[in-house]
Amino acid sequence: MLSLGSKLNELNPQFLREIKGRLTTRNLWLAGSISLLGQLMLFLYFQTRLPPSIVKLPHNNTYCTGKIAYGDYGYNTPECIMDNYGNIIINWQLWSQDIFHALSWLGIFAIIVVGTYLLINDLATEQRRDTLNFIRLSPQTPQNILVGKMLGVPILLYVTILMSFPFHLWAGLNAKLPLNQILVFDVIVLVASVFYYSGALLFGFIASWLGGFQSWLGGGFILGFLLFTEQALKHTTVVNTPLVLFRLITPTYFIPDVSGNQAFTGFHWFSLPLGNQLFTISSLSLLLYCIGIYFIWQSLQRCYLDANATMSSKRQSYLLTTSFVIITLGCGNWHDASLKDYLVSSMFVYLWLFLYLIAALTQNRQTLINWARYHHIYSMQHPRKQKFVKELIWGEKSPGVLAIAINALIVFTGLTVVLLLQFVSVSDMLSGFGALIFALSLMVIYAALAQLLLFMKNGQRLLWANGMVTAVIILPPILLSMLFSSPQHLTFVWFLSIFAPILFLYPPTNDSLSLMTPLLAMLAHAGTLGLLLLQIKRQLQKAGD
């Protein structure tokens, strides 16, 4: 064990640096005490939930074994019955399972949310001290440094979690949960942690402009995401929509249960019934994590080597979108699900993808100024990409709007396949196409707006760009719903908001929409995009003079 540790230290100096100062005797005692105290408190809490040893029957308790009756608190709880010695018979299996579930919940939230916070905070400190540059200049690979950080920064958290592992395992086995299910769950939590930690490091690199607030924002976002996926999607019975992806990357859905895992029952991926078996659905979840980790690490390498680089190259973005399209296409139920439901949930998932792509591909002001002035030199350095359009499609320093449009085209192609293969009525198909066109044109407009705002000669342009794009997405529907409660009024204006695709799929009146309103809205979209692109072109020309 000791030689393994020293070997790791030799291989990864960053890991050694991170644990030095953290793994002190005092900190280890503290972490151990917190873990043991937490376990003890949890155990005592569940002890208090057992029926008292001396009780006057009839009495109801969750952990009793009698017939189900209407309990004190309005729950359907079993009645307590006694054995021959006058002791209440306890359902120890359920009691242990509840402890197991509580520990799993706490463990997932602690390891993902707290770990994310710690990693972003550590990067923020390095950036504030300006020490990260020295590490960058060393011959160590980005992978080595970042793996060292992932292993080392939350080391005390790992100690705390590891110390609760025996209790967790004991509770699981006592609840008669199969060992393989417990181990599969542990593997999923482990891989999920790598996924979320990689995301945290990437966020730490790109959000340094937030001046220390990024650790709270990142931690809060992950907490919100886990709560949202856990609570908002908990009771959704439809699993054959792309929304299931959120479940697949939330480890709480994989917590083993004696009654079996119901979260993915009936889920098909390209008609394969993956949701009925724990092994197959877990494999799909792990595959998704691995794909996510691959793309995040591609971005991490870029951001680590060059602080001014975009998160993703254009080529990587096309590959990411294509992978995403393939995965989401598989999530559609190809037999009997509603096409409209599928499209709406697809568009919700793609909204997040495009927000990421906009953040990942939009160039900063300096790169655009350099590109505008020197792109003839850059293209000479890469003779194969001499042509201007090719540079806009593949170029490392060119504006990202065309690349976003190409990504939109990839999504459009993918979803067109769904529309054509689903044998639906012509009107449904047309409304599907219309919704898609509106959704994707909105994404390109947001991308052009973000690019224009990042070109501003203003020190706070990052804040402006983020704030404005968020406002453009969120504010119009809020204002419109406050002013006109229903999209039946001023339908045209609603078509300019993020709700445009939904309006197309679910027209506000019983009659289908008149052709004129969407056509006018389409023209308005094209006009807005044209104006934004014209302004970007002007700015580029000005910068290049």
Added chain:
Amino acid sequence: MVKELAIRTCGLTKQFERHLAVNDVDLEIHRGEVYGLIGPNGAGKTTLIRMLAAAEEPTTGEIYINGHPLRLDHSNSHLKGCLGYLPDDYPLYEDLTVWDYLDYFARLYRLRQPRRTQRLHEVLELIQLGNKRHSLISTLSRGMKQRLSLARTIIHEPILLLLDEPVSGLDPIARMQFRQIIKILQEAGMTILISSHVLSDLAELCTSIGIMELGFLVESASLQELYHRLAKQQIILSTLGSLESLESELKNCPLVEHWQKIPGINSYKVNFSGTQEDCADLLRSLILSGIPVTGFHCTQEDLESIFLKLGHKQAS
């Protein structure tokens, strides 16, 4: 030819907004040289050094280190191992001890045992911090921290050292210690690029000098050539007699360009354009004309005078 050069840049340019911090710089530094970079604040020295250290990406232009192109987008682990960069603000990990800090960087630069421990002892001895090796960095003085940063820069025995104003803010003793270390490193064969405002230090250390102004490299030559081309010979002349008679004799010598009385003492500072033989002739003629010469000291204009005379005072 390229391989003889430790550093070669071609058309190196860095633009911030619409402002050119470094403008089309073609720099050549030979192996084993100590190259001093001087210029007013904002002339582009730090940006140039940061680009050479791969800490900043050039807007355009190429950098070659020992003939190999240096790029920021590739890992360049071999080239990174050849470079040692000391920035002007030298951030440190205050929570580590001196030994742990150096050990961390030695590991980052892939030094293996037992060489690592040996090298740590060597650099601690060189920077004279052996007795402080178990002290926390936060407890060190500014000079010690500066020397520790230099130790971190050279821990992996780079062949090219880039030092950005390494003596700024140091007291004279710390500066002297720093100069001594640089001389030892030069003797060890390192190529050193050093930017500093303390021109007397550069005159003592450097073999070549580059002057930057407005982002341009306006001068780049060996120190000898610079002195030969731009430094004027000066003679400090002292007499027991009257200054008027000395002045009338100086007027007769065509090689004397200008003279200036040194206040407080009976002496003149004379700008002289002749050779050593001409100096001897001048002294002989003064003595033959009966002037009681008590001092005749030939000297040269120093680097600071040359720099000021050139008038490169504009920031970019």
